[in-house]
Amino acid sequence: MKTVKIHFILVCLSVFVLFSCNEKKEQKIEQTVNVEPEMVLDLVDLQTKNKLGKDTVVTVINDPVYHKTKKYRAVSALLLVKNEIDLSKIDIKNTKIIFECIDGYKPEMPLELFLKAKPFLAFKDVDAPKGTNWEKIVKNGNEMDANPFYLVYTSISTDNQEYKWPYNLIKIHLEPLNKSIKELFPSNNKKVEVGYNLFQKQCITCHAINGIGGTMGPELNYPKSVTEYWKEKELVDYIVDPASFRNKVKMPTLGITKQESQEIVDYLKYMSEHRKVNSN
Numbered sequence: 001m002k003t004v005k006i007h008f009i010l011v012c013l014s015v016f017v018l019f020s021c022n023e024k025k026e027q028k029i030e031q032t033v034n035v036e037p038e039m040v041l042d043l044v045d046l047q048t049k050n051k052l053g054k055d056t057v058v059t060v061i062n063d064p065v066y067h068k069t070k071k072y073r074a075v076s077a078l079l080l081v082k083n084e085i086d087l088s089k090i091d092i093k094n095t096k097i098i099f100e101c102i103d104g105y106k107p108e109m110p111l112e113l114f115l116k117a118k119p120f121l122a123f124k125d126v127d128a129p130k131g132t133n134w135e136k137i138v139k140n141g142n143e144m145d146a147n148p149f150y151l152v153y154t155s156i157s158t159d160n161q162e163y164k165w166p167y168n169l170i171k172i173h174l175e176p177l178n179k180s181i182k183e184l185f186p187s188n189n190k191k192v193e194v195g196y197n198l199f200q201k202q203c204i205t206c207h208a209i210n211g212i213g214g215t216m217g218p219e220l221n222y223p224k225s226v227t228e229y230w231k232e233k234e235l236v237d238y239i240v241d242p243a244s245f246r247n248k249v250k251m252p253t254l255g256i257t258k259q260e261s262q263e264i265v266d267y268l269k270y271m272s273e274h275r276k277v278n279s280n
């Protein structure tokens, strides 16, 4: 009788231990999901609330936008990000920083690179003509300025293509590095991987697929894919040389070859069969 009782107690105990272990495991899984950052810093809002931090004057030698040495009033973008976001909760190696600009341009780079540099958020150009905040930028014959923010570095060579210098900057987003990879990678067709890589490198800053990417140019896949309403040959030629199709075209000539353009179109055709919306 006694041994039966002991057995019963042992069984109960082990069941209890099993359950509590499972509980812990589940909690752990939930935690790592929660830590995935999807964070946004609204810079204009932070400025209104006086939360940008202390300002200083920085000198940028050979500024890549103005093509000369410039001085700006700026705050430390590094301190700002550190103040607003608890970086100890973030898997820095697997996170990217995305810069959202007024016109929908969305360049991005690994967060790790950003944290290694001395990034500054410039809000006023010291050399601006009286009564204005910025000297004009002239690009393709159009005049514009860098308002409200321009991201600059004092420790990075302007030839370093890995670093982005967005102006008209309004928001900073942190996202898992693999988000667009997971959603847009052609996982069941190896042949279109070349086109996928080209798209990630050359196009996604301005164009979204399934809602992921920039909004300066039109979304290319949802609800209709460009491959459905453009003739394929024309589409390939357009991507190589947009100005040969449209007067005053906003899309730049990127210097890609016809062959590369065909690879991109093949990828776009593949994505037309993998359509869905992601809110972004």
Ligand code: HEC
Residues within 6 Å of the ligand: 198, 199, 202, 203, 204, 205, 206, 207, 216, 217, 218, 220, 226, 235, 238, 239, 242, 246, 248, 249, 250, 251, 252, 254, 256, 264
């Ligand atoms: C700097 C931003 C920018 C980049 C980079 C860019 N585009 Fe564009 N693209 C635009 C804009 C803006 C338009 C809208 C048409 C215009 O230029 O007036 C456009 C138009 C298009 C169109 C026509 C869409 C339609 O519905 O008529 C296609 C297709 C296209 N782009 C493909 C690409 C591909 C592929 C790449 C990469 C190789 C790319 N673009 C890179 C900005 C960009």
